[in-house]
Amino acid sequence: MRRCRERLAAARKAAKARAAAEAGAGQDQPRPDGTGKGKRNKKPPKPVRNITDPDSRAMHCTRNGTVQAYNCQLPRADDGLVLAARATQDTNDAAQVEPTLADITAAQQIIAAGHRAGGHAPAWSVIGTVAYDAGYFSQKNCEAEGPDRLIAPGSWTSAESSGPHTPACEHHDARDQMAHNLSTRQGRDIYRRRAPLSEGGFSFLKDRIGLRRFSMRGLPLVQAELTLAATVSNLMLLHRRLPSLP
Secondary structure, three states: OHHHHHHHHHHHHHHHHHHHHHHHHHHOOEOOOOOOEOOOOOOOOOOOOOOOOOOOEEEEEOOOEEEEEOEEEOOEOOOOOEOOOEEEOOOOOOOOHHHHHHHHHHHHHHHHHHHHHOOOOHHHHOOOOEEEOHHHOOHHHHHOOOOOEEEOOOOOOOOOOOOOOOOOOOOOOHHHHHHHHHHOHHHHHHHOOHHHHHHHHHHHHHHHHOOOOOOOOOHHHHHHHHHHHHHHHHHHHHHHHOOOOO
8 A cells, every 4th residue: 555655646746747847838839920928738638547446447426426446246135145246347237137147046056055955945045036226227137037137117218108017017028027027016025125135235344344445456356355245244144143052
């Protein structure tokens, strides 16, 4: 971190020196007609690079505006178990449905093997319906292979459908069908659990684990830090669920 701060200070000092040199060079430029001084020539802005963590990206934050960050995916089971922890550079969630479904399927296979070894019923490790917020909504994500899912359509409206979606209507468009599924009582009951599970997982990492910002730099190290925090979360969940020892 000390070397990073020194590099940042040197870069800022060099930028100020270049700005001062350009200002001095442009002040005394004559007008095209030779009658006096002209305006300083402005150069187009150059791309900005984060020198402390080039792997991070500028992302929108509801509370803090645009920040340098990573997009983290943290799917959880119905009992609060973190099934996967993945840090990405994508600035939105639209491309994360299929990778997340793959992570959930891989976790399910591991859990199922443990249940078989413990003599538990296979129903204990069946994947249910996966719930996503409106940031994941797209036709591709609605049609993707894998477990059943509910994706909130947000402000999307279909040009082909007329009137509100009801439990009795049928649609050929996958997005219309998703809106239909969410309009049923079962769909509403399942989707109502999304926020406590999904947002609650991130809140637990921030408030109980203390992971409000990453200490490491670079995507591989950030991934390792996120995985460690998710593992600690699972161990704390296991500790709360196990009976107290004498």
